[in-house]
Amino acid sequence: MTAPASPQTADGPKAEDSGGGLDRGVLAVAMVVVLGAIMSILDVTVVNVALKHLTEDFNTPLATxxxxxxxxxxALATVIPVTGWASARFGTKRLYMISITLFVAGSALAGMAWSAxxxxxxxxxxxxxxxMIMPAGMTILTQAAGAQRVGQVMSIVGIPMLLGPIAGPILGGWLVDDVSWRWIFYINVPIGAVALVLAARILKRDQPRPAERLDFLGLVLLSPGLAALIYGLATGAEKxxxxxxxxLVPTVAGGALVLGFVAHALRRGNTNPLIDLRLFKRRSVAAASGTLVLFACAFFGAxxxxxxxxxxxxxxxxxxxGLLLAPQGFGAMVTMPIGGKLTDKLGPGKVVLVGLAIVVAGVAGFATQLTPDASYWAxxxxLFVMGLGMGMxxxxxxxxxxxxxxHDEVPRASTSLNIIQQVAGSIGTAFIAVMLATQMRDRGLDLGGGMGAETPAAGQVPPEIMAQIxxxxxxAFQTTYWWSLGLLVLAFLPALLLPRKKPDTVPVETPMPMH
Structure with missing residues (x-):
């Protein structure tokens, strides 16, 4: 039986549904969106616990x-700026279903992978x-609920965001140990199939309204440029x-493409660049970007x-x-709502400085305590402290x-910051992984056959030799965390330039920007 559609007109929700609780139609739409969100958010964290098994199964070093x-x-960063254009061009329902189809296809193929x-x-x-799943889904849900109920809607979508860092590693660990690492990808197939069926039945028909043109040249310059540049720098550091x-070739080529994008984005007459670099003339945007880059590099790498x-x-x-990683998610769950309220009352600069100090304390714990017999409680x-700081x-x-x-600059800034966060996370994971591999190699530990290659089986060597290994x-892990700690300390420099006063006016409530 088809769930009841949200009472909407072509222009949005009806007036009588602009306030109060969420009706059945909106809750049905929320269920569809949450299903997609669960897949995309869990997949960010579920893979980390499988890396050791992947290095061994494919006989591939960690740096690869x-x-x-x-x-x-x-790839996430690549499609963020495309989502707004694609939503207008094809419609949000169609885009949402295309996104889930791509994700499910990628999941099924990843589960069948034959090489690294x-x-x-x-x-x-x-x-x-x-x-594209999250921004498209958020837009669908915001349009269904109406501006006056955005807070209630975001609280629903926020559930998988908060639970992802906790459930992802645990679910991934169970699948890797008791089933197969391939099932961390295969599990998305039935969830995605259900989400597609429900989306087709519940979401209202699209009304595409093509508007702005896609900055295709900017996309062609930026995405391959970033990938080549990060690959070249990571490979150079590894070797x-x-x-x-x-x-040298990918590094130079990637750098040239990125510089070409900068020139293209700043060119006069370019009214709709992929990333509006002119916004970075604003001190608040530039300071936030610098803070975000250093924080994301350090945190996601750690x-x-x-x-x-x-x-x-x-x-x-x-x-x-996976279970041992759960405290970080619980810490973030505590402070994320508190951080938002304090930002409105005290100003973001003060809150971020406190949050950074808390994260530094947490990472310092790993940089000083990560011994072969460190207390799991410590x-x-x-980890809990790191989560507290991340939420603030x-x-x-x-x-x-x-x-x-x-008001009209907010969507462009939101797009830019989301891209920066994803790219910085990519750089951080590559940098920290290469640093760990380098530290292992410097200590004479062979990583050629994966993360388990340097560890002899029990009984093959005397206990004192095993203790030395x-x-x-x-x-090596401890030293790598010192690098992460150094990046976090550097993040204080741009963070000191963030606004320390609360906003003078309350911004107009608008749907989450997609472009």
């Missing part, structure tokens, strides 16, 4: 296999779909030689390697490693950028 995570987030390279390619396809042809420590140094299963406390840093930083902007490995 980390592109399973990096390629996905880069094929897995990375299929993860990129997954990311191209996943990057400790930036003069090799396989390093979270990438922690499950590897639990599995390689401590010998934990993937499922146990590490869990450090990410969204307040974005709020700081929006505070001084005009574990100590070297733990020291």
């Amino acid at each position: 296999i980390q592109w399973v995570a990096t390629g996905y987030t880069l 390279e094929s897995l990375i390619a299929f993860r990129v396809l997954q990311g191209l779909g996943g990057g 400790s030689d930036f003069t090799l042809p396989g390093v 979270m990438l390697i922690l499950p590897l420590y639990y599995q390689t140094v401590r010998g934990e299963t993937a499922f146990a490693a 590490l869990g406390a450090a 840093t990410m969204m307040p930083t974005m709020s700081a950028a929006m505070q001084t902007l005009q 574990m100590t070297k490995m733990a020291d």
Whole structure:
């Protein structure tokens, strides 16, 4: 039986539904959107606990296999600016269903991957779909509920956002241990199929209204440029030689494409650039961007390697490693709503500085305590503290950028900051993974066969030799966390320039921007 449609006209919700609770139609739409959100959000975190198994199954070093995570987030960044144009061109319902189809196809192919390279390619396809699921779904839900009920709507969609960092690693660990790592991708297929059927039956028919043109040249310059530049820099750092042809060519080519994009975006007469770089003349936007880059590099890189420590140094299963990562999600769950309220009352700059200080304290715990026999309670406390700080840093930083902007500048700034966050996360995962591989190699630990290659089986070597190997490995992780800590300390410099006063006026409530 078809669920009742949300009472809307072609121009939006009816007046009588502009306030009060959420009716059955809106709740049905919310169910469809949450299903898509669950897939895309879980997939960001579920892969981290499987990296050790992937390096071993494909006999591939960590510096290569980390592109399973990096390629996905880069693909997310690629489609963010396209979503607004595609929504107007094809309609939000059609775009949402296309996004889920791409994501499910990428998931099924990733589960069938026969090599590290094929897995990375299929993860990129997954990311191209996943990057459009959330903004398209949020727009559909906002239009169904109306401006007066946006807060209630966001609280529903916020559930998978809060639970993702907790449930993702646990679910991924269970599947890796008891089923197969391939099922961390296959599990998206039935969920996606249900989401597609419900979307076809519940979401109202599209009314495409093509508006602005897509900055196709900007897209062609920026996306391949970033991928080539990050690949070249990561490979050069891994090999400790930036003069090799396989390093120099992609680095130079990527840098040239990115510079070409900058010139194109700043060109006079370009009224609709992919990223409006002119906004970065605003101190608040520039400071927020700098803070976000350094924070995302450090935080997401740090979270990438922690499950590897639990599995390689401590010998934990993937499922146990996922459970041990849960405190970070609980910490973020506590402070995310508090951070938003404090930002409105005190100003974003003050909140972000406190949040950064809390994250620094958490990462410092890993940089100083990550020994072969570190207390799990102490590490869990450090993770919880990191989560507390993250909840008071990410969204307040974005709020700081929006505070001084005009109404029509907000969507463009939102797009830019979301791209910056995804790209910075990609850079961070690549950088921290390469740093860990370098630290392992410097200590004489062989990573050629994956993260488990350097660890002899129990009984093959005397206990004192095994203890030395574990100590070297733990020291490599510890040193890598010092790099992460250094990036976080640098983030204080742009954060000091963020606005420290609350906004003078309350911004007009608008649907979440998609372009």
